[in-house]
Amino acid sequence: MHITWRDLAELAAYEDARVGRVFNHRRPRRYPRAVVKATSVEDIIAAVKLAKEQNCRVAVRSGGHSWAAWSVRDDSILIDLGNFKSWTVDAENRRAQVTPSVTGRELNGMLTTEHGLMFPGGHCPDVGLGGFLLQGGMGWNCRGWGWACERVKAVDVVTAEGEALHCNQEENQELYWAARGAGPGFPAIVTKYHLDLIKYPKDGFRSSGYLYPMSKYHEAFSWIVSITPEYDQDTEIVAVAQYVDGREEPCLFILFVTLKHTVEEAQTALAPAHESRPEGTFHEWVCQEDSLANQYIAQAKANPDGHRYAVDNAYINNDADLPKVLEEAFTTLPHRKAFTLWYAMNPCSRRELSDMALSVQSDHYLALYAVWEDEKDDTRCQGWVKGVMQRVQRHSVGAYLGDSDFQERQTRYWSESNGAQLREIRRKWDPTGRICGYLDKGDVSGVKGLANVHEWEAAPQL
Structure with a gap:
């Protein structure tokens, strides 16, 4: 080595x-x-x-x-683990064994072209499977297909004592439980994931997109929230505040990506959105041919390399007045490369989760992405993320580990019982804190882990 x-x-x-x-x-x-x-x-x-x-x-x-x-x-x-990349595929049984540094684009590039299969990995093409799956895996069409970590059938690990183990529902079950949602506090090192794959919906991979001026924010956002609960479950639904070329003000982009196996099925799935959409778009497309490869290109453009990032997120209460609660987040972007994301989670958020560490979710996922290049913009861009989240978080039930920074803010990441169980597993498998765990302010969490509580609940009202 x-x-x-x-x-x-x-x-x-x-x-x-x-x-x-x-x-x-x-x-x-x-x-x-x-x-x-x-x-x-x-x-x-x-x-x-x-x-x-x-x-x-x-x-x-x-x-x-x-x-x-x-x-x-x-x-x-x-x-x-960047040079530790390998995978094997059992196409007949739709299984793969993959090392943690393999990215979603690398894995799916091979699976889609060679086997007609896919794995619902991260949307950003260069995200490694290791951290993505440890955090739960909010992957392709999570609202319909569920969490990516639910497709992890086993993990191979090296423990804090240097012992190689295989973990699944029958052997070393505690580590298998923790590997699906513990995030960076997992008390071992994953060396291989054993994954369930799905058939790649090549012919019915289609998308519809609607770009609205921000003056239509309330009407368009209310519409998308209202139609989501009953919408086709093979369709990913997202709303994004972003700047586009040629316009001075940010716009609201609403995207439907449907993953069907025939064009006819895709047309049927996307028709209700097109028929019910509010008037006033300045650009739109309907049931356009799409692919994972094209989506990765778009995601890479939205998340460019060589830039500075500040990110935070929240699961918003199911009964919140969403357009009102998220208005500041969507209408006050601090930089032309920044964006705000709402990701529809219903019906996944209404199902009983598998027996695993991951245990916090809601119908509405919000993520703030400040993206910039010049260090002189650090204070402004970081301040925007922190300020918006201070006002949004009281309407939340917790956050997703993958878009969190424990140095900046504490909130809930697990249910109370799952958080307690995870702490016990961490103490058992890494009693000396050999593996760094959660990076909180001062890097002092050690074996005890995170508090798993909303920090604002004890703070005065703003």
Whole structure:
């Protein structure tokens, strides 16, 4: 295995190993003792044992897409899995075995073209499966197909003691339970996911899009919220506030992506939206031929590399006055590259979840994405995210781990019982806190983990 030691390497080599694969260019001022570039399970075991000898913690990086750069921790051994990429596919049984650094685009690029299959991984093409699935996996058509982590049938791990284990419903069940929703607090290192695949809906992969001026915000948003609960369950529904070329003001973009197996099914699924839409769009398309490859291109454009990011999110109460609660988030973008996202979760949010750590959801998912390039805009863009979320969060039931920064805000990530169970599993499998866990303010959470409570509930009303 290749090791880059902070005290021995040239600065440029160390910096490349430390943050070269970190997607967010708002780089953290945290410095691992060493970075291990692993290419095998044996390398991972050796790195864990090295950390034990060095009496320091272990951090893990799969895709490097964590907004808060959870993998970069002071005085740790950072195990970088970027060169540990492999997969095998059993097409007949629709199963795959995949290492954590493989991205959704890499996996689906192979599955769709070679086997006519897919896995509902992350929307952003460069997100590694490791962090995405540990956090639950809000993947393609989550509202209809459920959480991606529910398609994880087993995981292979290396424990905090350096032991390789296979975990599923029958053996090492506690770790299997935690691997589906524990996020960066998972008390082991995943080395392989065993996944259930689905048939790729090539012929019926279609989309309809509607661009409204922000003056139509209340009417258009009320419409999309009203039709979602009964809408076709193979259709992903999203509303985005964004700037578009040629317009000075942000607009409201409402997108339907339907994943059917025939064109006729797609047309039937998308027709009710087109027939009921409010008037006033300045651009629209209906039942246009689409694909995962095209969607990845659009997602990469919305989430460009080489930029600075500040992100936060919330599950909004089911009975909230959504257009009113989200108005500030949708109408006050701080930068032309920033965007706000509402993702429809019903009916997934109304189903009983599998027996796993993931346990907080609602009908409405809100995410704020401030995206910019110049460091001088840090205060303004970060301040917008924090300020909007301070006012929105009292209408929420919690947040999704994947778009959270525990250094900035505390809220609920699990139900009370699941949070308590997860804390016990963490103490059992990593009693010394060898694996870094949750990066809270000051990086002090250690074995105890996160408080799992809304911080605003004890604060004075704004």
